[in-house]
Amino acid sequence: MKLTSQAQAFVLHFGEMGSRWGFNRTVGQMLALLTIQSEPLNADQLAQALKISRGNVSMGLKELQAWRLVELHHLPGDRKDYFTAAGSIWDMARTVFEERRKRELDPTLSLLRQLLLNDPQDEQEARAQEKMQEVYDLLELLDRFANTLSRLEQKDLLKLMKLGSGISKLLALKGKKS
């Protein structure tokens, strides 16, 4: 498994962006490679292509499986596990989006819900709680919206995303359907 320089560049870039998208470098690289690769790859091939240890590949695949971003296959007469990227690019994006929503919003919503149960003991604390409530309201709205988008049919999601500034016009129509 030798990577073309194109593939190399793509894979390395995904490795570097990985941490911004929620996974580590090698997990990013593995996902990138499996994405542009049509044939399933086994762990040894991944390790060799990416020049990383066998153990690291094992951990990375475990994580990618937890995200449901890869699929396990078996080839006849071969005991090794083979992997491909799971689903279409859109499926992958949806999965990452959904997982990030969970990791980036839910813990905070949960904490804020807790903190807001307590009665403020003084003026200072009351003012702090007002702000926390604002943060909570915003994050909850975001969370629900992200959820709505996740559940939208691809057709509708595509339509929405392509609206551009047409969104305002459409919103102006709300409640006015003839």
Place this chain on the structure above:
Amino acid sequence: MKLTSQAQAFVLHFGEMGSRWGFNRTVGQMLALLTIQSEPLNADQLAQALKISRGNVSMGLKELQAWRLVELHHLPGDRKDYFTAAGSIWDMARTVFEERRKRELDPTLSLLRQLLLNDPQDEQEARAQEKMQEVYDLLELLDRFANTLSRLEQKDLLKLMKLGSGISKLLALKGKKS
């Protein structure tokens, strides 16, 4: 500056979430503290309240200023710099959203644009480029959409986010306005 246990919990949590939201622990803590604090704070107060070094505060404030998440103030008769969170919670969220769009999408779009200029040298590479094109198309759409949302007036954004599953119905109306 002693923090109440409420404030403490809020601040520590923001520190921990920081890395998921795009900044480091202490930057997250500083932003959290400035958010629930009505009075402007100076660097020494921040260092003392968060139990971090003066140098770290300076670097953190620099970063928060780069994000435009804090505002500099001066108190009469005091040479120190004082800071507050900039704008409303919504303003802050918009800023973070916008900044993350830049960091998480733009570099990848730029690389893919580059890679897709090259002619594929074989079947394997052609297939890889197809996938890269799919990734590009999706990320560009996302980028444009994120931009559209950023630019939306708060009133419209709120309306959109509150639509819930009503989005589908509204989209069905598109092009059918009487």
Place this chain on the structure above:
DNA sequence: TATAATTTTCAGAAATTTCTGAAAATTAAG
């Protein structure tokens, strides 16, 4: 201009995250 107050910088320390590779565990085949 000299001095004092304040902020910034940055080399190295500390903390955290990621990675390796050998050993242990699991799985399948004979």
Place this chain on the structure above:
DNA sequence: CTTAATTTTCAGAAATTTCTGAAAATTATA
């Protein structure tokens, strides 16, 4: 059951990120 193939685990190593604190730079005041 035994052996061989394969995968997983995880302690410690390596890499990376964050943080400290003292020195340098900047800014304001007298």
